[in-house]
Amino acid sequence: MITEHARQSLDRIFQKAAKSRLIVDAADTCDIRQLTDGDLPAVREKSMVVLTISSIQFRLLVILHVDETPAIGSYFCRNAPDKSFDEIFFEIANLCCGAINQDMQRYFPDLGMSTPYGLSGRCAAFLSELRPGHVARYAVTINRTVHLSATLCICESGRIDFTYEEPADQEVSGELELF
């Protein structure tokens, strides 16, 4: 069972991570709209990048649905035009999921995160086979022109309840912590 507090917390954590990590430059805009929780529309994109955050209590799938359209390709590859879209987008997905993992670690210290892997978009139709306790889908629009979508799918083995509070010391990434 996943409480309403936990669902809202997960939503806030995802939106914060996506807004800071799915953009290529800090000046870019990222609008995120959660699609209705009850009757989720079918996923249109043909490809998806999946990462898993696992704990003893749950397994969270962070899924980014994306197709390499000209608008998407030129946006994500603009700083590295010699690289493949997949290579660049997998790392962006990794950073986004890493930010989610970092925030959730404050409530679930035993988390482990997978590396990103690619699947056909058709797999999204079978998420219900995992018997998730909660699925949320989002429409993501960057700079009003780049459109992708995301799904959070959480399968729990016990009661999940936490209330996310944004940490006061926000940005800890990129700093070297010497031992």
Place this chain on the structure above:
Amino acid sequence: MAKILVVDDSSTVRDEVAGFLKKNGLDVGTAVDGRDGLAKLKADSGINLVVCDVNMPNMDGLTMVEKIRSEAGNKTINVIMLTTESSPAMKERGKAAGVKGWIVKPFKGEAVLETFKKLAG
């Protein structure tokens, strides 16, 4: 010149980190996973600093560090982890293996350049 080895399965990260360090006058090599990293270390005794991801196929970064430390000639090589992982348990495992420091991605080169230069000797 002392050399830095960047170990990451993402070519985006390898190119970003290695490119930044090279641009700042450092001698840099790359490896695609822990297994490749160990092989490069064995082949090049001039490497003084390893910058290494945690989650990689074939051999993860912490296993690579543990193997580095278990070999007599590698006790003094400095290792910095550069990863999306930030769990205290992971960091403790890193400390126990002899990791010198930890950076949560994304990489911000200017913030760490001087320390990297010192550690690379």
